[in-house]
Amino acid sequence: MKITGYRVVRTFLDWERPVGDANGFVASGVTDVAIVVLETDAGVEGLGMGSDHDLARLFPALDGQDPRAVTSLYDAMLATVFKSGHGGATFGGIGAFDTALWDLKAKLAGEPLWRLLGARDRYVPGYASGLDIALDDASLRAFYDRMAERGFTSGKLKGGRSLSADLRRLEIITDALRVNTDCPAVMLDANESWNLKQAVRYVSAIEDRMDLTWIEEPLRRWDADGHRRLSHHVRAAVATGENLTGLEQFRPLLDAGAVDVAQTGAVWGITHFMRVAMAAHSRDVPISPVGLTSNHAVAAAATAVPNHLIAEVQHVGSPFGVTLDQEFQDGGIVLGDEPGAGIVLDEDAITHERSSATWLIPEGPHVRPTRAGLRMITEPGPD
The missing domain is CATH 3.20.20.120 (Enolase-like C-terminal domain)
Structure with a gap:
């Protein structure tokens, strides 16, 4: 069995409320979700939720490999990007591929993932x-x-x-x-x-x-x-x-x-x-x-x-x-x-479905305020 390709399916989640933290929030409560689908020559596909960042750069570590070698392939992905580093969103792409690999492995074993682990x-x-x-x-x-x-x-x-x-x-x-x-x-x-x-x-x-x-x-x-x-x-x-x-x-x-x-x-x-x-x-x-x-x-x-x-x-x-x-x-x-x-x-x-969303909007929730950690009082104030 070999990995032959991947595709990304983009959908959204309606939280039905604003969501965020001290760094900002998404007022609409609608955010994007990427599903990474890993394809094999046996027709079995693995699905991973998370990030679709840097997948093209990571995929050569998986292409043509047996998907059951999950932890070895995880290390291969890390090695593929070792020069520039695997931090930040790149690590999210590794996580999505990794989840898809585990999904594949459990499907091939005919077991739920919790049992396989x-x-x-x-x-x-x-x-x-x-x-x-x-x-x-x-x-x-x-x-x-x-x-x-x-x-x-x-x-x-x-x-x-x-x-x-x-x-x-x-x-x-x-x-x-x-x-x-x-x-x-x-x-x-x-x-x-x-x-x-x-x-x-x-x-x-x-x-x-x-x-x-x-x-x-x-x-x-x-x-x-x-x-x-x-x-x-x-x-x-x-x-x-x-x-x-x-x-x-x-x-x-x-x-x-x-x-x-x-x-x-x-x-x-x-x-x-x-x-x-x-x-x-x-x-x-x-x-x-x-x-x-x-x-x-x-x-x-x-x-x-x-x-x-x-x-x-x-x-x-x-x-x-x-x-x-x-x-x-x-x-x-x-x-x-x-x-x-x-x-x-x-x-x-x-x-x-035509709805769309994103986490990456100017007001947050992943934008650190300029005065975080530098306020003299704890009550809200201008950043």
Whole structure:
């Protein structure tokens, strides 16, 4: 069996709410989704969700190869771009191809991916995450009420711009989830918007009022010493790692004891998640994947590692023309039995749909404010 080609199917996801974080938001709540389809001479195709960046530059590492050699092909893709580097969006392209390879391997084995990877339980514990920086209080409550109806007991707020607002909104989330537990777990994600002392003051002020399970991405992603010092000064766990592209980028933070919860971006793929999980496990650090909406297949990998803590659930729907073999219940994800990663495309429907969207708009959510980390007060102000 040989890989013969690939194609990209572009569709969209309607979140049914504005989505974003401290760096900006998409007011329409409609974002683009790329599905990478890997083709073989046997007619079996593998599907990967995520990024379609740099696929043409990466594909020579896969062309003509047996797709079942997944981890070797992953390393071959890294080697193909080693001179210019695999960081950023290029790593997303590697992740999409990697997911498609795992999907192919599981289909050829006639097993769901979670079983192929060695799991015995299809259930993935999850927490609710609204990407909710732009939601008003009523909409925030409505989102977490809906997630509470599905059994969720943990939730994460996007914040970091206003202490008073974050305290009020964390209480809203706590109250909504209290229907399922007397002590909901709540987290705050600042998306790298602080410096160290800002983070210490901000988190300490929250902890004077309530328990915070973790503080996520409080500092710049590479600041190992800052994350270590912050972890020593607050009760909350420090969670970070979703924007690190490559196992080698985790080494300084893990070696410094700077990460209490290691996170990986789901868009970076399955092999990356598995390798980071093992590196973290060797240091008794739990792992948590973020953004499963961007690549639901990583949930299958989460079932197969010994240190998976909890996974981010941002949305319970699926992109237009895409069927995902999973259900959301009992506060988590229940994976199905279909062979492969459980991604099915209706390409005809997608081709005839004229709607379009993009994450890459001037107002965010991936545009870092010019004064991030340089504000004297925590209330919102001009950038």
